[in-house]
Amino acid sequence: SQQGEEDPQALSIQEGENATMNCSYKTSINNLQWYRQNSGRGLVHLILIRSNEREKHSGRLRVTLDTSKKSSSLLITASRAADTASYFCATAAGSSNTGKLIFGQGTTLQVKP
Amino acid sequence: DAGVIQSPRHEVTEMGQEVTLRCKPISGHNSLFWYRQTMMRGLELLIYFNNNVPIDDSGMPEDRFSAKMPNASFSTLKIQPSEPRDSAVYFCASSLAQHENNQPQHFGDGTRLSIL
Numbered sequence: 001s002q003q004g005e006e007d008p009q010a011l012s013i014q015e016g017e018n019a020t021m022n023c024s025y026k027t028s029i030n031n032l033q034w035y036r037q038n039s040g041r042g043l044v045h046l047i048l049i050r051s052n053e054r055e056k057h058s059g060r061l062r063v064t065l066d067t068s069k070k071s072s073s074l075l076i077t078a079s080r081a082a083d084t085a086s087y088f089c090a091t092a093a094g095s096s097n098t099g100k101l102i103f104g105q106g107t108t109l110q111v112k113p
Numbered sequence: 114d115a116g117v118i119q120s121p122r123h124e125v126t127e128m129g130q131e132v133t134l135r136c137k138p139i140s141g142h143n144s145l146f147w148y149r150q151t152m153m154r155g156l157e158l159l160i161y162f163n164n165n166v167p168i169d170d171s172g173m174p175e176d177r178f179s180a181k182m183p184n185a186s187f188s189t190l191k192i193q194p195s196e197p198r199d200s201a202v203y204f205c206a207s208s209l210a211q212h213e214n215n216q217p218q219h220f221g222d223g224t225r226l227s228i229l
Binding site for chain 2: 050106
């Protein structure tokens with residue numbers, strides 16, 4: 001079964017607006033990570049939030065985690081055209097120590113200049 | 114610092130041919146992952162290694178697919194014989210897996226494979 005499910009599948013906004021993407025998962029996790037993928041490139045790690053954390057910030061990124069609802073959100077504030085990319089959440093199972101992650105299907109974000 | 118290096122970046126070949134994709138993980142990383150990405154199926158984990166040992170190959174689609182990691186700095190994914198439905202972007206990623214699993218994965222830029 002799919003562990004991480006992103007919502008929405010696609011999002012189009014104007015430069016300067018905020019973008020919010022959501023991720024839901026099914027099983028218990030050790031941590032949840034967000035990645036960005038630019039067209040034609042590999043995934044790039046953005047931010048990691050541990051299961052005992054509720055919110056984390058990194059520059060214009062804000063991630064929240066609600067383990068009771070098994071969901072996370074990624075907020076990008078003051079978006080720029082360069083933020084145009086696909087964004088994936090990934091979960092690490094609590095019992096694994098081999099680094100395995102389960103990736104969701106991703107949200108495609110388009111930021112119009 | 115060099116990231117994960119994959120080769121070739123692009124491969125176009127005819128069905129039935131053998132295809133070998135190569136990956137050099139980040140030095141010091143002890144876990145290596147092979148993924149396949151398509152529009153229809155998204156990002157799929159094919160196989161991953163920890164300390165050069167295959168841990169889980171349940172994502173490998175068929176016996177036509179095989180992967181090896183002869184040492185800590187090199188891995189290959191082989192498809193023999195290749196079929197058009199194998200066309201996809203194949204990614205390699207590595208990480209430093211530790212207790213509690215709180216480490217990100219680092220991806221290469223992938224190999225875009227087209228089987229005609």
